[in-house]
Amino acid sequence: MAGRWIETWEPEDETFWREKGERVARRNLWFSVLSEHIGFSIWTLWSVMVLFMGPEYGIDPAGKFFLISTATLVGALVRVPYTFAVARFGGRNWTVFSAVSLLVPTLAAFWVMEPGTSYATFVAVAALTGIGGGNFASSMTNINAFFPLRRKGWALGLNAGGGNIGxxxxxxxGLLVIGTLGASHPRIVLGVYIPLIVLAAVCAALYMDNLRPVKNDTGAALEAVRDPHTWLMSVLYIGTFGSFIGYSFAFGLVLQTQFGRTPLQAASLTFIGPLLGSLIRPVGGRLADRYGGARITLATFAAMAAATGVVIHASGNASLPVFLTGFTALFVLTGLGNGSTYKMIPGIFHAKALARGLDADAAAAHGRRLSGAAMGLIGAVGALGGLAINLAFRQSFQAAGTGTAAFWSFLAFYGVCFTLTWAVYLRRPAPVPTRAQLGYAEV
Incomplete structure (x- = not known):
């Protein structure tokens, strides 16, 4: 793929940004959002397909939770190679390829989605949909390179939020199909996405660019792996994004299994939380730009713990209205936390570079270098949190028939995340430059 290559890219230069950079960066952002959006839809496809799988499929709730867990796992693992693919092949070129590759799991699901298909086949096809989860990592790495530090919170939040809306x-x-035609036509959902995948690939080929200065840096990757902040931020991202994607996969099944909702009733409620959580993610990034990512993240984990307490109460008392209220609040809060935690990543590495005595330009370059390498790893580990949530639900329902025990474990983890955020990023004044030096709110 020859591609269109931009040889020089200096987003921190305000003149360059004003005269050329912002226009090009925004164009790439919008078409990156489109491709990532469809990638998320394919990744979470089985959260919808399981709603179509009635008794005639012969799969119990534990088996359905395992299907969505398989998709979550693969989506997390492929994020690491997808991160480095941008520098190897170019952001535009990889976006085209990763979009086209979504046809494989979509067509495979179209082929097998009927009663009588073996469970092993369903597991294999669910695993294929995991490649849609990789689109997030490559998209975020690509957009991170296009924008200056002072705009990253907004840009990364918008890119991720637009993808999450998938x-x-x-x-x-799925709701439209079940509501109009019933739960026996899952292939219509798949048929809707085939032309959309082609559209995303064509738009990426026509309107996106490759950045020549973006190169894979083995040294940066190794340095990011050795940096404790990479792993600390991975834990926090498990709490925010891991919760978002895990709940998105599991919500409909929880409603069906614990509250006895029909496929139509579950589908009519399932989308609300993920929609709100996706829409508010850019707000989390914007608030982090203004007030500091750590402050927003700390408040988010405190509120998530409170919302989880509401869900535990509702789960124990079988109160669907209260359960829905608490669960929807959790989705909104995970969206805010997704935006604020991702904003923290470039800010942390930039601040550390300045603290080492690098001048503004060198610090900006060093921050981009390490944050780009760290984002793929953090995104992959964070997505594994979704796997943990799905497996926790599977075990909880197998053992007790409800998700209450799983929610208690989530509450404990949010307490850990709150403590880490406060102890590492807020308790002690960090030896980092001032807001004026950084050009944005502190980490």
Whole structure:
């Protein structure tokens, strides 16, 4: 793929940014959002497909939770190679390829989605949909390179939020099909996405660019792996994004299994939380730009713990209205936390570079270098949190028939995340430059 290559890219230069950079960066952002959006829809496809799988499929709730867990796991693992693919092949070129590759799991699901298909086949096809989860990592790495530090919170939040909306959109498509034609036509959902995948690939080929200065840096990757902040931020991202994607996969099944909702009733409720969580993610990034990512993240984990307490109360008392209220609040809060935690990543590495005595330009370059390498790893580990949530639900329902025990474990983890955020990023004044030096709110 020859591609279109931009040889020089200096987003921190305000003149360059004003005269050329912002226009080009925004164009790449919008078409990156489109491709990532569809990637998320395909990744979470089985959160919808399981709603179509009635008794005639012969799969119990534990088996359905395992299907969505398989998709979550693969989506987390492929994020690491997808991160480095941008520098190897170019952001535009890889976006085209990763979009086209979504046809494989979509067509495979179209082929097998009927009663009588073996469970092993369903597991294999669910695993294929995991490649849609990789689109997030490559998209975020690519957009991170296009924008200056002072705009990263907004840009990364918008890119990720637009992608995350792919979750409620595929669930809305499923709701439309179930509501109009019943639960026996899952292939219509798949048929809707085939032309959309082609559209995303064509738009990426026509309107996106490759950045020549973006190169894979083995040294940066190793340095990011050795940096404790990479792993600390991975834990926090498990709490925010891991919760978002895990709940998105599991919500409909929880409603069906614990509250006895029909496929139509579950589908009519499932999309609301992911939609709100996706829409508010850019707000989390914007608030982090203004007030500091750590402050917003700390408040988010405190509120998530409170919302989880509401869900535990509702789960124990079988109160669907209270359960829905608490669960929807959790989705909104995970969206805010997704935006604020991702904003923290470039800020941390930039601040550390300045603290080492690098001048503004060198510090900006060093921050981009390490944050780009760290984002793929953090995104992959964070997505594994979704796997943990799905497996926790599977075990909880197998053992007790409800999700209450799983929610208690989530509450404990949010307490850990709150403590880490406060102890590492807020308790002690960090030896980092001032807001004026950084050009944005402190980490």
């Amino acid at each position: 979750v409620p959109v595929v669930q809305l498509v």
